[in-house]
Amino acid sequence: MEGVGEEEMEGVDHLAHERNKSEFDVDAMKIVWAGSPHAFDVSDRISKLVASDPGFRKDNRSTLSRKELFKNTLRKAAYAWKTIVDLRLSEEEAAKLRFYVDEPAFTDLHWGMFIPAIKGQGTEEQQQKWLPLAYKMQIIGCYAQTELGHGSNVQGLETTATFDSQTDEFIIHSPTLTSSKWWPGGLGKVATHAIAYARLIVGGREHGVHGFIVQLRSLEDHSPLLGITVGDIGMKFGNGAYNTMDNGVLQFDHVRIPRNQMLMRVSQVTCEGKYKQSDVPRQLVYGTMVYVRQTIVADASCALSRAVCIATRYSAVRRQFGSQNGGPETQVIDYKTQQSRLFPLLASAYAFRFIGEWLKWLYADVTQRLQANDFSTLPEAHACTAGLKSLTTTATADGIEECRKLCGGHGYLCSSGLPELFAVYVPACTYEGDNTVLLLQVARFLMKTVSQLGSRLSSKKPVGTIAYMTRVEHLMQCRCGVQRGFAELSADLVEAAVAHCQLIVVSKFIEKLQQEIPGKGVKQQLEVLCNIYALFLLHKHQGDFLSTGCITPKHAALANDELRSLYSQVRPNAIALVDAFNYTDHYLGSILGCYDGNVYPKLYEAAWKDPLNESVVPDGYHLYIRPLLKQEIRTARL
Numbered sequence: 001m002e003g004v005g006e007e008e009m010e011g012v013d014h015l016a017h018e019r020n021k022s023e024f025d026v027d028a029m030k031i032v033w034a035g036s037p038h039a040f041d042v043s044d045r046i047s048k049l050v051a052s053d054p055g056f057r058k059d060n061r062s063t064l065s066r067k068e069l070f071k072n073t074l075r076k077a078a079y080a081w082k083t084i085v086d087l088r089l090s091e092e093e094a095a096k097l098r099f100y101v102d103e104p105a106f107t108d109l110h111w112g113m114f115i116p117a118i119k120g121q122g123t124e125e126q127q128q129k130w131l132p133l134a135y136k137m138q139i140i141g142c143y144a145q146t147e148l149g150h151g152s153n154v155q156g157l158e159t160t161a162t163f164d165s166q167t168d169e170f171i172i173h174s175p176t177l178t179s180s181k182w183w184p185g186g187l188g189k190v191a192t193h194a195i196a197y198a199r200l201i202v203g204g205r206e207h208g209v210h211g212f213i214v215q216l217r218s219l220e221d222h223s224p225l226l227g228i229t230v231g232d233i234g235m236k237f238g239n240g241a242y243n244t245m246d247n248g249v250l251q252f253d254h255v256r257i258p259r260n261q262m263l264m265r266v267s268q269v270t271c272e273g274k275y276k277q278s279d280v281p282r283q284l285v286y287g288t289m290v291y292v293r294q295t296i297v298a299d300a301s302c303a304l305s306r307a308v309c310i311a312t313r314y315s316a317v318r319r320q321f322g323s324q325n326g327g328p329e330t331q332v333i334d335y336k337t338q339q340s341r342l343f344p345l346l347a348s349a350y351a352f353r354f355i356g357e358w359l360k361w362l363y364a365d366v367t368q369r370l371q372a373n374d375f376s377t378l379p380e381a382h383a384c385t386a387g388l389k390s391l392t393t394t395a396t397a398d399g400i401e402e403c404r405k406l407c408g409g410h411g412y413l414c415s416s417g418l419p420e421l422f423a424v425y426v427p428a429c430t431y432e433g434d435n436t437v438l439l440l441q442v443a444r445f446l447m448k449t450v451s452q453l454g455s456r457l458s459s460k461k462p463v464g465t466i467a468y469m470t471r472v473e474h475l476m477q478c479r480c481g482v483q484r485g486f487a488e489l490s491a492d493l494v495e496a497a498v499a500h501c502q503l504i505v506v507s508k509f510i511e512k513l514q515q516e517i518p519g520k521g522v523k524q525q526l527e528v529l530c531n532i533y534a535l536f537l538l539h540k541h542q543g544d545f546l547s548t549g550c551i552t553p554k555h556a557a558l559a560n561d562e563l564r565s566l567y568s569q570v571r572p573n574a575i576a577l578v579d580a581f582n583y584t585d586h587y588l589g590s591i592l593g594c595y596d597g598n599v600y601p602k603l604y605e606a607a608w609k610d611p612l613n614e615s616v617v618p619d620g621y622h623l624y625i626r627p628l629l630k631q632e633i634r635t636a637r638l
């Protein structure tokens with residue numbers, strides 16, 4: 001372009017000066033972030049494969065109508081599946097490919113809930129029948145639990161499954177409007193089968209909510225089967241965003257299914273109509289939700305790190321005020337206020353990465369124990385997955401919005417990638433369990449633990465977390481001490497639950513640092529981030545900590561001074577710390593966050609691609625504006 005200055009030239013790394021400041025081995029940190037050299041290799045290879053394939057382009061999403069958007073999502077899902085089959089990708093590589101395609105779609109629920117539900121709650125025989133069909137995508141499944149009238153309260157679901165011993169079948173029925181299944185992803189237009197949750201009725205007796213495999217649509221022409229009314233529930237928050245997903249509505253009108261389509265690992269119904277409850281806790285029926293909650297924690301670190309990567313790179317590019325004698329203005333990343341807003345989010349992204357790793361281990365451990373009928377850690381696993389899902393999704397949703405604000409006006413452009421990221425992400429605070437409802441589960445668990453163990457919740461925490469542990473105990477004692485009911489104190493108990501989850505995140509970050517971490521300066525950077533995460537929360541909740549007496553106002557002031565010092569230590573490494581996420585520009589989908597930092601020319605170029613700029617004179621000018629300008633409307637009205 002005419003008069004393009006050096007600072008606007010393509011192919012120049014406008015963040016090179018920032019990258020040269022790094023005090024640690026970025027490639028080694030990429031391995032830490034990915035989890036292992038193998039995980040890094042898979043991630044790196046697959047993200048570049050997706051980024052380089054025009055079949056996965058996503059920069060046009062905000063200009064498509066809902067129907068065009070949805071059809072494009074189906075195209076991409078089919079294209080992704082073809083790529084997986086043609087390249088013979090492994091399950092791990094296929095999951096990474098769906099992740100980097102970065103579009104909410106029916107496949108999320110097919111792979112993320114339908115298959116895990118059959119694996120977790122189906123008998124061996126049921127797994128052998130249904131899993132091969134599901135793995136080959138010869139059936140497409142969804143997870144149909146929530147209803148119009150009930151979501152949080154699973155025991156309040158109204159759909160019925162009545163056993164007919166004459167025909168050895170269950171009759172699945174929606175007795176009321178509010179029993180209509182409502183929200184299941186993939187249900188609206190695509191799924192051929194559902195895991196439907198219904199109240200089991202055998203011989204006139206109710207046995208609570210169980211899961212059933214129900215075919216919804218013909219595998220020949222995709223038409224709904226007899227007794228099935230199904231459709232999409234309509235537009236959701238944001239324009240593109242989650243509207244690539246067909247969240248659906250479903251009504252059953254006395255739909256008959258064979259008895260062997262009730263998921264029978266946890267409990268069984270015999271052909272004689274006998275209900276048998278295995279000697280496993282009934283809550284295993286909820287096992288799929290526990291599984292998805294732990295994946296959502298890992299996903300939180302991905303979403304938050306994307307937003308932080310965009311905001312950090314742009315904060316290093318953006319200059320505003322502070323020019324000395326005509327020199328360059330100040331990079332906004334150098335302002336202490338920008339650092340105090342941005343760097344705790346950078347630290348949180350790493351903290352959530354490591355807690356996600358630990359939770360994955362905890363879930364695998366509890367699953368292994370369940371196989372040996374050892375249910376001893378199930379309550380803790382439920383409380384941890386519920387609480388950490390709540391904590392990390394709330395912090396991530398708030399963090400993405402903060403990153404948008406950290407980018408000023410340009411953060412509000414779709415081309416920044418932040419509005420879409422926020423709109424796609426925020427339902428994570430609701431789905432898989434409303435965050436408050438889940439914290440109440442944690443509060444119940446804490447109450448039980450306090451009553452069993454006395455005041456000390458657990459001594460199994462690293463030294464650095466004594467203040468955090470004392471805070472939880474103090475919050476619990478203040479609430480449990482008084483003789484008022486759980487409901488009356490629930491708002492306070494939820495605060496104690498949050499404090500407990502923050503204690504877990506801090507202690508697991510500290511434990512991570514006790515491991516061998518290779519790479520020049522890598523461990524030192526993580527120690528800085530761990531201290532930022534811990535001290536930022538201590539500063540934010542210092543009222544709690546001061547009331548425990550385990551820190552004094554002087555300590556609180558020192559902590560704040562230390563935070564500022566830590567921000568200064570992060571500053572030269574900030575760009576390298578977000579480069580370590582190893583995101584492609586395609587996956588980031590953000591002009592503000594592009595790797596080379598060449599923001600302004602890209603913003604300017606993108607503007608002209610907007611359909612509104614296809615004509616210089618906009619549609620509607622001659623009909624509405626010209627008459628206005630020519631006073632024709634005014635005289636006409638007179």
Ligand SMILES: CCCCCCCCCCCC(=O)SCCNC(=O)CCNC(=O)[C@H](O)C(C)(C)COP(=O)(O)OP(=O)(O)OC[C@H]1O[C@@H](n2cnc3c(N)ncnc32)[C@H](O)[C@@H]1OP(=O)(O)O
Pocket residue numbers: 108112143145146151152153154155185283284286287289290295296299378379382430431432433434437441444448
């Ligand atoms: C890749 C990323 C993107 C992923 C992309 C994903 C796309 C979107 C996917 C969204 C899919 C969905 O939203 S699927 C639908 C999600 N729906 C939900 O999460 C519903 C949330 N509600 C529930 O989970 C339940 O209703 C509860 C836990 C809130 C209440 O259940 P309840 O049956 O009434 O039980 P309650 O009386 O509270 O507790 C009885 C006892 O059971 C225990 N208990 C309760 N639940 C459990 C459990 N799951 N596991 C073990 N134990 C449990 C309690 O601690 C208690 O123990 P004790 O105290 O007696 O010892």
Ligand SMILES: Cc1cc2nc3c(=O)[nH]c(=O)nc-3n(C[C@H](O)[C@H](O)[C@H](O)COP(=O)(O)OP(=O)(O)OC[C@H]3O[C@@H](n4cnc5c(N)ncnc54)[C@H](O)[C@@H]3O)c2cc1C
Pocket residue numbers: 109143144145146149150151152153182183184185242247427430431432433434435436437440
């Ligand atoms: C994008 C998206 C995708 C989804 N996908 C699926 C899916 O694939 N399959 C599926 O089955 N479901 C799905 N859902 C449904 C989702 O799981 C439920 O919406 C969620 O569990 C919350 O339940 P609810 O809607 O009944 O909220 P409610 O429980 O009605 O929440 C409303 C308010 O009531 C409060 N509240 C409720 N109970 C209590 C209590 N006991 N104490 C204090 N406060 C309380 C909540 O905190 C909240 O503030 C999806 C939802 C969304 C938004």
